[in-house]
Amino acid sequence: MKAEEEGEPPASPKTLEVMAATIETLLEEISGVEDPIEELQCLKTALLSIPVSALRDAVSGQRFNVIFSLLNSNQREQVELCVAILERILVALSPVSLVQNYRVELQGGLTHPNDTVKILALTQIGRIVENPDALTEILNNPDILRAVIHCIREEKIAVAKQAIQSLSKLSHSKPGLDKLFQSDLQKVMKDVMATSDIVRYRIYELVVEISSVSPISLGYCANSSFISQLLGELTGDDVLTRATAIEMVTSLAHSQHGRQYLAQQGIMDKISNMIRGAETDPFSSLYLPGLVKFFGNLAIMDSPQQVCETYPAFQNKVFEMALDPDPVMIGVALDTLGLLGSTVEGKQVLQKTGEKFKAVLLRMSKLASSGATELRVRSLDAISQILTLQPEQQTEDLLALTESWFHLLSKHPMDMICNISTQPFPELHCGALGIFTAIATQPWGQKLMISTPSFMEFVLDRSTGQTKEAKDAKFELVGALVCSSTTAEILGSQHYIRLKTYLREGPYYVSAVAAVSTEGAE
Template identity: 25%
Template sequence: MISTMSGLTKQVEQIKLTLKKIETNVSSVTYDEVISALNEIYTIIIAKKEREIKEIFSSLSFNTIILFLQYEEIEDKIIKILEEFIQFVSIEAIVDQYEDFINIGLTNEKENIVKLTLQELINGIEKNSQLCGVIATKFLDKIVNCFSLHVQSITKLVSKLMGEILSKNEVCLDLFLEKDSLNALQNQCNMSEVVKFTIYDLIVTISSVNDSNFEKCKKAGLFDSMINEINSKDILVKLNTIELYIKLLSNKNLYNFFEKSEIMSKLIEKLKKDPKDENSNLEDKLFLHGIIKFFASLADINMNSFIDIQNKYDLLASLENLFNEGDISSKEIVLITLGSIGSSYEGLKLIYNQKSLLNTVLDYYPSLSGNLKTVFLQNISCILTLCKLSDDVEIMTQTIYQRIQGKPNTLKELLQIGNQVFEESRISVYAVLKGIAVHNWGLKELDNSPEFIKFILDRSQESNRLGQDWKYSIIETMVIHPSSSKYVRPDTLVKFKVYLKQGPYYKYIEPKVVVKGAN
């Protein structure tokens, strides 16, 4: 043990001697000596030899650390050494006393160095929010310029760091809005869609902290590009902007931001435009469909915000008007949106209680054909599949199912479509059948149909694996249902359990009888 300690002490002394030679006269140190010293420092850090690390770092200067950055062949090890050294010195001391070191880190051509610098600044602010002012004053321009690297991981770190600085300190926000940093940020929006998305997300976040932040950002023109792109004459710009808005939906502040910035009212205005307007063209229709897709995505992500919009703007009435007056593609996107809304408990209650849109769509079913009927079934399945065993869900889903009005009845029509050659049509039927099977009323409906039992157990009916998986899933749903023993007959349950045991792809092989002596 004493020998080991003695060896480690000698190793540390040799490292310190090499570091001193580098500090005083770098030309007197060979390449191999530097690499050897760095490898030994790295080994000691990995071994967590705290006393030795402290002793080595006490002999290490920032000038030497900066010199180490040129050795690309052991870059990962240098990054680790640098990370530990920053912890040893403290980010507060570095920001205060070693401005050049931070500047080198933010402008370094090595991505890992830039990422480390940004992350350490974030860590520093999270521990001490008073660092925001110093960092904003000294480094904000260079932080913004990191967006220009177009590296997603760096872009996220820049956004997070700027969000911390500008959200926690109004003085920093004022400084940012007055400096060239604002112009630099807006210029970065034109460089990359990924960067633009991150910057828009950042704008939404910092402007949503309070009313004062919002008004300052608005006055500085920070929202202009987000609003102007919606009014662009270039359809690609408008469609890309809508896609960007959809990506931003994960930001919990987006709805309130859109309301206050009047973006929401602009979207609603486009949505309420008469589908039969003679001045409308293909580009207008594409943009309208993009807006509807935005609201459908909002329903998926934040139903409470969607309900607020419905209460304020009667969005469902606009969708109903589009379904009645629009062409097939418009009807299709309304069906998809209805499925998105009705796939949650709150959304189901919304469309069920509003009645008008849902009834209009259900009443239209008998006249549907081809792909539009498939889209209808795909999205009605989203509504029926809501798996919440409560009385109100049972009533709502059963009422919707009974309103479909298939011929000669809904279930028999579904089975007819399920036997068609078109796989997409069959899959849409399987989805509806599974939606029926999750409910008590559905179990009774299916169990009382000999045609359904024959259809679902007939393995020769479905040759494709996807369809076989769906049929297996329907049977599994019925078997594991808490009420299966109550609503499904025992002999049928036995057949279903055998089916499940055999698996989705089982094939019955007819036994061959060989007659002795036959040729």
Template identity: 30%
Template sequence: MEAADEREPARVRDPMAETNLRRLIDSFPNSNEKVDLLNSLKRTLSKYSRRNLQNDLANVSLQNFFESFPVLDEEEMGLCCEVIDSLFVAFTHEVVIENYSLELRQGLCFDHPSIRLVCLAELKRIPIELYEKFIFEDESAISSMIHLITCEPLQVGLSAVSGLSRIGDCNNGTSCLIQNHLEELETAMAKSDVIRFRFYEMVMNVAAANPRNLPVIVGSGLIHKLLNELFEDKKPDILAQMNCLELLTTLVQTDFGFRWCSDEGILAKIENLLGTIGGDSILAILLPGLIVFFGCLAKIKPGIICTQYKLFMSSLFSTTETKDMTLKGIAMETVAQIGAPADGKKILQEYAELDGFIIAIGKTLEKASDMRARALNAIHHLLMLKPADHSPELLTLTERWFQLLGQDAFKTIFKFCQQPFENFRLAAQKVLLSLAYQPWGQQLMCDYPTLKEYLLDRTMESEQEWKYGKFKIVEALVECSFTAEYFGADYYQKLVAHRDAGPNYIEGESSVDPEPS
């Protein structure tokens, strides 16, 4: 459990602070200058060390604040909530739950977003065992959070979604939510489309939290309501379907959620949606969401997704001809995610369509658009192969993929490394990093004019991120056992000295800056 005095640096104790603090709190309800008093209270709090706050004020009454809420104006309410939040953060979690549970419940119920957010923040902050104790001692907190999910502003609703989602981590929490509060949930969900999807998000968070939660949520019928919206074919709401896909991703990324969706035929039905799109311009809006959905799964289960869901893979590779830049970018990133790990590279090589896809990525580098940065990032992921994953098969594969990018691919990438635009420059540096880890890549680098000078020239990178990006390339070259073979022993020693000096070394300085984390 996180100790409270580790959550913020301790401050020096003022011997008069405790007396002043209690006096200010006690005098708050009758004060005619509440803003001045609250500001004074904040200054006094700043003089307190956290440890002394815990020791001296852990039992201070906050009821004077909470009972005054109805008569406070906006400025007073805002300052008051700042003070309460400072005290909640300073106290140990145990003290907050033991001494201020009543205030937390009052805050959840009071009709003002500032205090609601303070109380929800504390419920998200406390350890799960204390959260469990709080909600089960008085289940009105569950009802309060259900109500808050329906409330505005948006920050309150979303914070309540996060707060109530934690019930999925409690023993019997999901059963309690469904058995005792299902009617409340369904009534609240009926208020509007926006609110309904807030509850779907909470439900998916709970279902995905633990294997024992899923059967309870399925039994409630709430997941099936979401699936009915996803597979609606008479009057489909495309925006609702896109939201359903995004929320369902939370569940299917867990092993038990994936098994359930697969066994129930849900994944097959989602893939079939790809086949229904065809020339329907309305349904085509759903295509990026479907590719993202399967792409997320393919990243963690490439073997299953890429071999069993052929329609997805076909749709993915067919995007090379699309004029929809959003869809093309998503497809590019999805293929890169699949091919990032060594196993993913082996799976992708089985698809003949991949060659055309990589050729299209290479052509993207030649066009004046922001897609070039996404293309560079995709190339980095597809080519990255650290020494631990080296095999003759994979090294040959990554070299062939690079060659598919075009005859002048290295020249183009190196030019991006010298552009003043951060998104291009950093992405291109990542491509050089992926090349630095491979013998054929080092040969390309070694043969290219000015590349060696570029790596050791510290004056070229004016931004910190650019310095780190180039420094990582040098680190990679030093790390590889074959670098001296390609660059020569003398240059390799220069790389070692450059690495040892750190990324921020300035010639003539005696100190060495720390390396990036």
């Protein structure tokens, strides 16, 4: 839309007059026929030909009630054309004029049998509640908000998601929060919640989204008992419910005020105890990955050292899962180790575990070489995160640490990763290049590269890896080498100049000679 607005010169008053007259004529024609499909199609085409910037003036003062009334039809094509027309028109209207002129029609749209009509109405209500002047009109008509809350229990997930989004926007203002949590709408939410397990979790999703906005909005949600109910589900009897609850609680922990609240409620200790108790629960595999992800996220947002020291059960479980035969457990462990190892503090925490981490690193190496493809990719990603050091992090100790880890992967780690990079799976090729990119900025990595026969030829050869992803991954590796202050000295000026040329030419460059020879081959 923006490009359209920027590319079009502003419409002259004369042009706007013609546009407005065309729309008016088409609306009259639509009102006068019994089967208006053709006329609706003409109106849709006319509206799409008007730049968004000019649309507001072209439709101002016109009434589109006839289009809303035509939504009440069993003819699918007619309804879809009306929705397309209204989507185009309503965006051009200000939220205030929208609510003043079409409040009743939008409210009707919320109970329409067609889902696209519901989504249209919900989207426009979302625009209205974001505008302080228009919001007042909605707050004075709680029936609309009641209908929006009821949409959360609709079968189609897209409708429910749009309703959650619109109500979440409502919570960005104090009057909106007051209306949701300090009026009978709170009871409406609780009634809707009782529909089913699925709908209950949609309400939790809304509450978590609202809570994340600010400490004040979290206060409203906490006082309304929704959050304490969610936290209660963590230790409920139903293991599937528990798994979903932990996902919601992890989302709540994304904000600092959310984490503080959870800590005050003793939730971190509770989850740590659940990890401990999981060993004796035959169904723990259903919710254990979620518990581990919770602490993994917590470690990255707060402090890996603090989290691992305060909740040793978490760290022990991650190592245990990395050596587990269950692919689901291994996958979560790999992702979590990658997350932890991506920070300097996390690297130091892993190093402190000594032999334990060495065993895990060996397992990661084996998985990268010969596991199932998905686990191979996740292993490669985790290894590259663990080995990455930003230029400002490259102290002598940390460089020695990443180098020692790299050599633990295999007797000949460069050959091992080169072998993976030549396999006919693009995701493995990119994963292997990711590891080379991780070590490319570190002097020891560059020394290995220059001492590995034909490695630099492989880096500079554009014919390896033909997918866009592979070309991008190779370009990232070249960029990492060029940006390092030690490259020219270690790799030599000839390689350095060729790398700079590669970088300048971009990831998708094809030389004229290569292009000609390819044509000849065809």
